[in-house]
Amino acid sequence: MIYVTFIRSVIDYLSPALIQLPHTSLDPLDKFQNRVMRVILGCPLSTRVVNMLTELHLPPIYERICSIAARLTIKCLHYPQVVPHYSHTIRSAMQPRPRIPPLQAGGRTLIKTVSSLLQRLDINVPEAEALPGPPPWMIPTITVHYTPTSKSALPALQRQLALETKASISSSRPTLNHVYTDGSLQPDGTAGCAVFSPDVDPPPDGWVGRRLPVSASSTFCELYGILDAVSLLSQRGLNGLVICDSQSALQALSSPKPTCHLVSRILSFLSLVRLRALQIIFLWIPSHVGILYSDTVDGIAKAACSLPLRDAGPSPSLSCYLLRVNTHTYVSTLHHRARQRANSVSIQHYDAFRQHRYKYRRRGLMVRRHNVVAARLRLGYRPVWQVAGFEDAPHFSSCLLCDQPNSNSLEHYCLHCPEVSGLLPLGRPLVDICRHLLAHDNLDEILVRYPRFGGC
Template sequence: MSHIITQCKSRLHPLRCLAWSGTGVGAPVLRTMYVATVRSIIDYASPVLSCLGDGRLEKIEKVQNQAMRIILNCPKNAMIDAMRMELNLESLKNIREETNLIAALRHVRAGGQKLEKCINDGVLGNKTFWRQGKRGYLKELIEKICKYNLLNCCSPRNNYRKPPPWDDKFVDVTIPPLVKKKCMYSVVDLKKTVENNVSNIDNKRTAHVYCDGSIIEDGKAGCGVLVIDSGKDMNIESEYSYRIADNVSSTQAELCAILCGLREVRNGMGDLCFFVDSQSALESLNSKNPVYEEVVNLCKGLIEELEENGRNTKFRWIPSHIGFINNERADELAKKGTEKENIDMDCITTLKQIKTIIRKIQSEEETPEHSRSRARKSHVVDRLPVEKDGEDDTKVTEALVRLTTQQEEVNKTIKSLAETVASVVKENVEMKKRTLDIY
């Protein structure tokens, strides 16, 4: 702890020398410098610091408070919450929690079976696990997983290892361009175009898979898959409806539909052609940095498995809601999935969404504390521009007086304008009445 604090304080010296020394050294530049040179030490030490108590970690919080005063040129009595809001910085306690959780979940999803077993044993209250000795890091990790309700995210997800960029295989995705905007076409023309494109694909050799996702107003989501396999002698149709995790995006729902479709046809025979009405979902399959990387990687893993078995897999985009019967059937299956009570698929929460969940809960917890601290220090200003670190508060008082006077003048001006508008409206009404009386 003392070594970390010494390293952080030594790196505050160049920050203090540059602060407000001239043009080009404002708060954004100083904030970036602080995050890159000072807070990075604390971020790397987060797993070790998690074993310490909150009392010992307050010393590190004081280092960040000192850095914020230097960056904003504030006195020592400035509100810490206000400085954090001004610089958009989280408390080091919250950052430590988020860093540890994301690192652990990333390790588990990459195949960390031992850590997964420890988490499950700890959550389920396995007494043998807790009697094995002091496990400070695991104990806090399990407590935070339960606190943020992330147990469903603690399971291996990604069996497909993304290859390097020079060896990455592209998925066969075709998005037919439209000469005009979709709204400028008639539904009949679009339907005929789609039917012609689908009929050009040999049904006897290629199974058609229609995928669609659906989200309703209360956040429930589902996906539907329709598989049409036209063999030599018979036409086999299979329908599947799934309820997926709540509060997902439409692109996530479409990608989950593709994933479910790939899982359903992985044990079959022959080539495959997937028809999807979401361009963003299809584009993400070949994106270098997809937003929903985990679901995309799962899809790519299944596509690669199908290709290794000699089954050619294609993806085609078709416009939505044009009356094309098979796509409408997939849409109905997706809507049926949203009506299910139990979630069938809960493995699509990305690490970015987990970060959002953690930060949302943290902000909700900090709001009452922020209100209490503001009530205790009602005389403190959020942004206090003075000459040095808390040496002169006279200018602050003068600035407050000027702001109060200006606010009173603005209120008077607004009041007089409102009275003028009211009198003009009243005169117009009276003039209309006189005109009507004359006629």
Template structure:
């Protein structure tokens, strides 16, 4: 398959391969039908050299956002039929790229699995909330995750239909009445809206691809370009938002601890009690940033942290440790959500050259060096 993908095609002609499934894309100006036929002839010739057979009977052709041409393509003597929609790798693609057929297919599959979920709540089954949530994440939400790249182009009405699936699942998990708001259920189940999750998945995939390309170039051209590349990756998902870099610090020898959250305009420091755990200082730093942004006006708030543990703790549906501190953070998140604002918590590796992250590390160590807080001072708790 690698040899087929590497064949010399005209500009605008790309051959995609996944296992033994091939997709030929022809774009750009000129006679696309002729370019497609030339590419098919090249592929057919190479397949003969490799003793491979193309399943021409199963192949289909599609003219995207245009009427079907009068001509006919030919693959090894067989003319593939022109199709208005076709399922490729589990995704229904239509010629107008509306993905309406795929949304209908997705809802049908998800509804069947939600019926199983309802059956699990019967008295004879007695399934717990944690099991129901896990079932939803693995069997229902995974369908949306897989389709995320195509779901970003959906209309608002189509997106709302998808949200109904998760709202139904949340009501089943919580045994909540129909009048319970989606925001309350999302807070209780620790599930973000599906549209938000789709945006995050696509942004992460784009960032990964962009980061790999830019970092390969940056590593060969000096630290300045490397820094600008990493900063661009850190900022690319939410341009124009309020961006915070947060970090905590623990001195293992003296037991001094501190937390810091910095933005382009402000540096927030807090001397935490001695002998706090690293996780606690990281959570305090997150709380600092969230409390500071309460008086800002940006619609989106982005917090970059290098603590994967803190990120994971805040994802738990029922925290078992640092409950007061986690509750305080969740209260700040709920307050921002009530204002119609969105909060993004992004993890990034530490000490990779991002100045914001490095500055937060220095600031946290400086906070740990400040005079100790009063003996009666405790970590933040929920209101």
């Protein structure tokens, strides 16, 4: 945590500058990260670097730098209004016949590295339809009213309460135009949304509705209907009461941390509405209780499911591109593991534990010793002199518990050490013994009696 927060964050901040350096110039940073990982895990020098990278979920420094620069570039390509010159240069470099304008050597390296990475990942970032959502201090307070009823009540009572709530809001703000929205998701997966208003002039094509991509969720359909309603009121400069029958959509709209891009677009329109001194209020009413205009917009939304799509559907979101780049950051580590696996006992040992992340301890007695031994049990290791193949083993290579020479190894402590043999299962392979120790408090029981277990 200290390394990621205070050291690697500086490297991340300097990534656009560091990527312009030769690859070999960044080797000292990789070596420093390797030393830090050994300190964090308490692993000896013989522990494979690829095992430590996988265990701590850290990419190599150069891959991390390229990932940061690529993600920054993707955001710039998605919102070209922010840095138009850089976005244009990147798009020009990704053409079949790239034309890069005259730049400094470091700038050309940055452009070529990032553009080649995006081309390898087959990433073609579309431009956003609008600027990003407003900053937090510009997001207006969303006014949402709910009909005080539940679906367990009688339909007639629900209808009466919905009409009374709507009348109460309209009487306090007589200039509001009523706009009904609805989304529809059919059993075959087709989806659509619609907007209808008895107070607003219809669009040139009438109240037709919109066909949405297949496999859209019901909340997505409802939010798209709300987006069309807010867009209509904003374009015409009208105050409005948007009436919707989806509580999940309205709750997503009033969430303090919106995650859906549709919600961000709705909030962008609402911020523009507030700047124009207009007002848009939202009201939830129960569905299918006999409210005339609610049933009308429901029929339009269902009919929209059979309309042709206006386009091929929404392109992948910005987060999808960023996730693809982030996943590619760890590909080099996977390739190195695959190349070294055949000749590495420790990689084959760690494969048995890699799919299940281990929750290291943060507090308690002997927490540091426990975590060091746990890391060695998971990652596997051999003493340095065994890896180097020295003929004469040093005097300190004996077991720290039974003093057997040349036995300071994971296999000896778990399988052959007579001091702890009574505390471990007998006749089981090394991997099973390690799993037994990592489960529950089995390792603590041994460390309390034998603190030097594991070669610490």
